[in-house]
Amino acid sequence: MPDTPFTVRELDAFEYVDEGPRDAEVPPVVLLHGMLGDLSNWTTTIEALSNRGYRVLAPTIPVYDLPLGETSVPDLADFVRSFIERLELEQTVLTGNSLGGHIALLYALKYAEDVAALVLSGSSGIYEATLGTTTMRRQDREFIRERTEMTFYDPAHATEELVDEMLDIVNDRPRALRLIKIARSADEETVTEQLGTLPMPTLLIWGRDDVITPPDVAEEFRDRMPNAHLHFIDECGHAPMIEHPDQFNELTLQFLDELSERQNFPQS
Template identity: 70%
Template sequence: MHETPFPIHETGSFRYNAEGPTDSPLPPVVLLHGMLGDLSNWVDTVEALSDNGYRVLAPILPVYDFPLSETGVPRLTTHVRDFVDTLDLDRVVLVGNSLGGHVALLYALDQVEKVHAMVLSGSSGIYETTMGSSFFRRQDREFIRERTEMTFYDPAHATEELVDEMLEIVNDRPRAFRLLKIARSADEETVTEQLSQLDMPSLLVWGRDDIVTPPEVGEEFRDRMPDARLEFIDKCGHAPMIEHPDTFNALTLEFLEELAEEAPLTPPSGR
């Protein structure tokens, strides 16, 4: 995992970044990275949100740590539920990219009373262009580079270091098997028909040039969720918080500020 400027805390089996005031009246924000992501994806977002008074927690999703039989999106969702419970967080804002968005959706469906709002970016759960089993079989550097570049609008973000990491993963059979299992699990655990149940305020931030979860996926999330707003970022692929962190963070902060003005942090009636 790439290093971040923030310390990694450990509580029980959980490892995470935690920044910002613990006594803030604002809802805590939980950041969930994607399948091939890590905490470094959120460095700019952690800083922007914590500087604006939010308590921000970014757990490491233990993609490779479970027995193969348990590996999948539901098990990662349970991990996040246990993380929120262990840290005794009240109603949270979930911010998820790609697989992290999918985990946020499943968590929200299971724990609706604990989710104040969501910010989803390039989320799986409806449809995504998966890497396919060939990604985990072909150990050809140029092929891996091309697939890594698909994540971004600007291929410069697919650095030599990142391509090396992907090569290392596909050459590690236990890790490659787990990634393949999670990719298949994401295909199976679709939430399309359940999205109408998620009535918490939700912001969808999508790269206009995302080819993993194309723009029409963001539009379908918006159309199916009762209280969702969709914002596109131009010249941006599947990871807006990496390619355009300033825009992503500004949209997220604006959304959270509107929430604070419109809806104080009290449980809505009926939940």
């Protein structure tokens, strides 16, 4: 089970957190973590949003669990669709970091009427600098540490525990192969030319110092999406909800509150 203070539920093939009121008058917020992330990435966001009265769901994204031939970003978007349908949700607010943002975008392109709004942070889908997932040298701890540190502005966030997790992944052949397949799929499944067809309100929260999806990526998302607003967080890398959770959560809550006040959300 992921390391999270919340109850992790299991239903069929899905493992997820579900916090906040079920009778909220706005669509639930679905949090989608990145390729090397897990539910613990969202701990403070789950707490902040559910305490404000939003229902928050965070599924484990099965990056390493799908059959190798079905390991791609579109397959993960289909997984999220199955999760949402299984929980009998109608509209949702999809919130994704990195690969999670890319999954949210593919989902929104296919099911736009079911997406009330998007919150994207460090999303792939236009381009991203590689972490070297296709060339990681087995058991080379310093190489892996350097790649892990690229995720953050402050390298202190690349803890020994996180480096150990990365080391375990690259030394596990089935997981390493799936990681490579997802990375290649993310490069292939660009959405740049389709972004103009996504009308839903979209909040872009970006680290000013993101070297994986640099600021120009955020600006292109903003310029191409018809209803997108961009906020940069200074001294912040690729994972704002981890590195600056208070700012990330406050921006997200302000976005949700404003949409709710304007009654942009259909009643459930």
